[in-house]
Amino acid sequence: MNTIRNESRRDFLKASGGLLLAISLPEALAQSGKAVFQPNAFIRIGTDNTVTVIVKHLEMGQGTYTGLPTLVAEELDADWSQMRAVGAPADAKQYNNLFWGPAQGTGGSTALANSYEQLRKAGAAARAMLVAAAAEKWKVPAAEIRVAKGVVSHPSGKKASFGELAADAVKQKVPEDVPLKDPKTFVYIGKPARRLDARAKSNGTAQFTQDVKLPGMLTAVVIHPPRFGATLKSFDAAKAKAVKGVVDVVAFTTPVSNGVAVLARDYWTAKKGRDALSAEWDEANAFRMSSADILAEYKKLAATPGTPARKEGDTEKALAGAATTLEAAYEFPFLAHAAMEPMNCVVKLDAGGCEIWNGEQFQTVDQMAVAQVLGLKPEQVKLNQLYAGGSFGRRANPKSDFLVEAAAIAKASGGKAPVKLIWGREDDMRAGWYRPMYYHTLKAGLDASGNLVAWQHTIVGQSILTGTAFESMMVKDGVDATSVEGAANLPYAIPNLAVSLHSPKIGVPVQWWRSVGSTHTAFATECFLDEIARETKKDPFELRRALLAKHPRHKGVLELAAEKAGWGKPLPAGRARGIAVHESFNTFVAQVVEISKSKIERVVCAVDCGVAVNPNIVAMQMESGIGFGLSAALSGAITLKDGVVEQSNFHDYPVLRMNEMPRIETWIVSSKEKPSGVGEPATPVIAPALANAILALQGKPMRALPLSTQGFAFA
Amino acid sequence: MISLNLNGKSVQVDAEADTPLLWVLRDHLNMTGTKFGCGMALCGACTVHVDGQPTRSCVTPASAAAGKKIVTVESIGNTPVGKAVQAAWAVESVPQCGYCQSGQVMAATALLSANKNPSDADIDSAMSGNICRCATYPRIRAAIKRAAKGLQA
Numbered sequence: 001m002n003t004i005r006n007e008s009r010r011d012f013l014k015a016s017g018g019l020l021l022a023i024s025l026p027e028a029l030a031q032s033g034k035a036v037f038q039p040n041a042f043i044r045i046g047t048d049n050t051v052t053v054i055v056k057h058l059e060m061g062q063g064t065y066t067g068l069p070t071l072v073a074e075e076l077d078a079d080w081s082q083m084r085a086v087g088a089p090a091d092a093k094q095y096n097n098l099f100w101g102p103a104q105g106t107g108g109s110t111a112l113a114n115s116y117e118q119l120r121k122a123g124a125a126a127r128a129m130l131v132a133a134a135a136e137k138w139k140v141p142a143a144e145i146r147v148a149k150g151v152v153s154h155p156s157g158k159k160a161s162f163g164e165l166a167a168d169a170v171k172q173k174v175p176e177d178v179p180l181k182d183p184k185t186f187v188y189i190g191k192p193a194r195r196l197d198a199r200a201k202s203n204g205t206a207q208f209t210q211d212v213k214l215p216g217m218l219t220a221v222v223i224h225p226p227r228f229g230a231t232l233k234s235f236d237a238a239k240a241k242a243v244k245g246v247v248d249v250v251a252f253t254t255p256v257s258n259g260v261a262v263l264a265r266d267y268w269t270a271k272k273g274r275d276a277l278s279a280e281w282d283e284a285n286a287f288r289m290s291s292a293d294i295l296a297e298y299k300k301l302a303a304t305p306g307t308p309a310r311k312e313g314d315t316e317k318a319l320a321g322a323a324t325t326l327e328a329a330y331e332f333p334f335l336a337h338a339a340m341e342p343m344n345c346v347v348k349l350d351a352g353g354c355e356i357w358n359g360e361q362f363q364t365v366d367q368m369a370v371a372q373v374l375g376l377k378p379e380q381v382k383l384n385q386l387y388a389g390g391s392f393g394r395r396a397n398p399k400s401d402f403l404v405e406a407a408a409i410a411k412a413s414g415g416k417a418p419v420k421l422i423w424g425r426e427d428d429m430r431a432g433w434y435r436p437m438y439y440h441t442l443k444a445g446l447d448a449s450g451n452l453v454a455w456q457h458t459i460v461g462q463s464i465l466t467g468t469a470f471e472s473m474m475v476k477d478g479v480d481a482t483s484v485e486g487a488a489n490l491p492y493a494i495p496n497l498a499v500s501l502h503s504p505k506i507g508v509p510v511q512w513w514r515s516v517g518s519t520h521t522a523f524a525t526e527c528f529l530d531e532i533a534r535e536t537k538k539d540p541f542e543l544r545r546a547l548l549a550k551h552p553r554h555k556g557v558l559e560l561a562a563e564k565a566g567w568g569k570p571l572p573a574g575r576a577r578g579i580a581v582h583e584s585f586n587t588f589v590a591q592v593v594e595i596s597k598s599k600i601e602r603v604v605c606a607v608d609c610g611v612a613v614n615p616n617i618v619a620m621q622m623e624s625g626i627g628f629g630l631s632a633a634l635s636g637a638i639t640l641k642d643g644v645v646e647q648s649n650f651h652d653y654p655v656l657r658m659n660e661m662p663r664i665e666t667w668i669v670s671s672k673e674k675p676s677g678v679g680e681p682a683t684p685v686i687a688p689a690l691a692n693a694i695l696a697l698q699g700k701p702m703r704a705l706p707l708s709t710q711g712f713a714f715a
Numbered sequence: 716m717i718s719l720n721l722n723g724k725s726v727q728v729d730a731e732a733d734t735p736l737l738w739v740l741r742d743h744l745n746m747t748g749t750k751f752g753c754g755m756a757l758c759g760a761c762t763v764h765v766d767g768q769p770t771r772s773c774v775t776p777a778s779a780a781a782g783k784k785i786v787t788v789e790s791i792g793n794t795p796v797g798k799a800v801q802a803a804w805a806v807e808s809v810p811q812c813g814y815c816q817s818g819q820v821m822a823a824t825a826l827l828s829a830n831k832n833p834s835d836a837d838i839d840s841a842m843s844g845n846i847c848r849c850a851t852y853p854r855i856r857a858a859i860k861r862a863a864k865g866l867q868a
Binding site: 656 | 730731733734735738741742743745746747748749750751752753754755757758760787788789792796800801804805806808809810811812813815816817822838839840842843844845846847848849850851852853854855856
C-alpha cells in the first residue's frame, strides 16, 4: 500500500527550482500560475499573502479545515484572516494517516490527533524559511527577526508580509527539526478561532460531490435488488428508454452490489427512466430474515459460551458465591447513517485510467477497490477531494461500495461520458452498510454488603472488520476489537470480570457508525450499572466515582459534569437526572441529562480530549455527537421484514429536529495531554445518560433502543 | 419552455413541465447552492423562496413557479436580511458538514423577514422542517438571534 502514487502528482522540485523537498501539488494549485512558496506538502504561501493549508483529511463537518490550519497558523505565526484550506489529493506517501501506517484516510476521530505534531512542524519549518529570507534580504541576523500575526519584522523598522517574502523564501534551505513553541506562548491553540469553511457553506458556493458538473456528464440513477444477496435476472429497458432524454440503460455488477442504471443528462429524467424500468431478480441466495428472527437467533447464541474478550478473576465462581445476582439484556437495531448528502460519486474514464470526484474519506482503500473493478493499477485512480455532506462513517465504506458502483456504471456505458451516480434518499437508506444489530446480556454479582464483585457480559452481533483491510490488525483470536470496545476495557474496579463475544455471519452489509462499538457497549454497561446502583440503593454518580479510583480521566469528567449539573441538588417535582461516562478514541466524556415528562431540559457535557486545539469546535462536536446520538436513542431503527428494509426516508426513519434539540452546556477539562479526537466520543454517552434519567423518573429500566419501542416518548 | 423569474432575472428553461424546481436550478441552470436531500419535502435542504415564502423546491414543479419571484441562496445575500443571516452564520461558525445550510439560511431569512424578533418557540416552529444531521441547531438558534439583533440596530 505504501507504493501508491498519484499519477497527477507534480514534482515541486522541478516546478520551483529551489526547494529540496519533493512534494506533490494538487492539480489546481500547480496550475494557478502564481509564484508560490511551498515549503512542504502541507503549506502553500502565495504572493497574495494567503496561507493555504493542504488538509489530508476529509472535511465532513468535524472541523478539519479549521483545526489543521490552526496548527499551522500557530507555529507560522500567521494571521487567522490569511488562512485557507484545501483538500489533499490521494497520495498515501505524503498524506497517510500517521495512526494508520501507510494508508490515507479519515476516521476513528484521528484527524487532528495524528496531525498535531506533523502540521505544527510544517508550520515551524515555513516560518524559519520566511525568517531566513528576511534575514538575507535585510542583511540582519535571523535571531533578531520577529513574526507575529502574519508580519515579519526587525527592530530596525523593516517589515514584510509573508506574501512579500514568498519568492525569496522558496530559495531558502528547508530546515530540519525546527523547535516547536512552548505551549505557554500559544496564540491560536486553545482559542476559539472561527471556522474557515463557514462562509462558503452559508452562501451555496461550497462544492460537494453532488455539485460536480463535467462537460458531457451523464447522471446515473439506479435500481438495486429488493433484498441483500439477490442478483439481476433480467430487465426490460424499453419503458425507461421511452422516457424522453434517457441516454442509456445498463446493467452493472460490482463485488458488493448489482442492478440497473438509467443514464440521462439530468437527474429528473434519469429518475423517471428508473421508475419506468422493470427488472426481475434472482432471489435464490437472497437474505430473507426479519429483524425479529435475527433477534431470536441472537438470544439463543447469547445463552451459549462466546469467545473471551476479557477475563479477570473467576467470574463463574464469584457469581455462584454472590449474595445477590442481577441480570439484564439489551437490544440494539440496525442503524443507517443517513448523511444529508445521499451517497454519490463522479467518475470519468480516460486513456490513462480514471478520475474520481468525491468527498473522499478512504483514499487508499478506494483507489485499490476502484482499480480492481476497472482493471487498473491503484495509482491510475486519481481522486479529487470535495466537501462531504456528512458521513458518520458511511463515506469510508470498507468495500468502497458507491465508488465501485459508479465506476462499474461508467464502464458498462462504454466510458463514453463522465458519470455522476446519484442515489436518492431511498437508495441510500436501503443500501445496507448499517451499524449492526446487537444483543447484550449482563449478569452482576453483589456481596452481602452490596459491593460489585462479579460482572459477566456477553455480546452478540456481526463483526464489522472481518473481511476488511483492518481485519488482520484488529480482529484477534476471533474477537473484533470494534465489537467489544467500551465493554472489554470497562474501567470499573470489579475483581471478577468476563466479557465474551459471538460474531454471527448474516447477509446484511454492516459498517462503522459514529463511535462504532461504543454505540452499543456504552449503553449496555452504563445502563446496567445504574440498575445495580438502584438495586443497592447507591447514588449512580457516587457508585461510578468509587469504582473509577484508578482512572483519573474518567473520574475527572464524571466529577466535572456532576458538579456543573448540580448533581445531588434537589429538583422540582416531575424532574430527574441521569448520568453516564465513557471513553472512546482516547477521549473521555461524561454527561448529565435532566428530563421532565415533556422534554430533555438540559444536557451537561464534560470532555477531556487532551489539549483542546479549538474549544469552540470541541463544543460543537459535543453538541453534534449528542444530537446524533439522540436521533438513534429516541427513534433510530432500520428493521427488516422478510429481508426487505422497511424504512426509506425521513418520514419512517425520523431524525432529531430543531424543536427536539436540548440545551447543551459543554465543559472542557484543562489538559496538557496530546489532543485526541472529538468527532465521535460524545455520541455514545447520551443514550445511557438519558435512559438512566428515565429510570430515575419512572423506575423502569430501558433495555432496548430506540426508546420509542419501549413505550417512551416525551409528552 | 418554462419562463422563470429567478433572482430578479428572467430565464427560459427547456425542461419538462413536471421537473421539480430543484432540478431545474441544479441541472439546467447549474445553480447548485440549493441541495437535494430527500426528494419528499421532509428535510428542507432544497428550500428556496417563492414570492417570499420558504418553499421545498424538490416537490415544486418548475412550471408551478413560473411567473413567481424565485430567490435562491445564490442571491439571498443581496437582501439586508439574507446578508445579516449569512454574516451571523459565519460569526457563530454554524455550518459543520454544511450540506443542509443553504436550506437553513433560506428558512431563517424567511423567518426574520416575517418576524423581526422571533422567540425560541417561533424559531422551533419555523426551523423544525429543516433537518441538520450534524445537529447544528443550537448554533442556528444563536445565529438567528444574532442576525435579529443586528437588523434591529
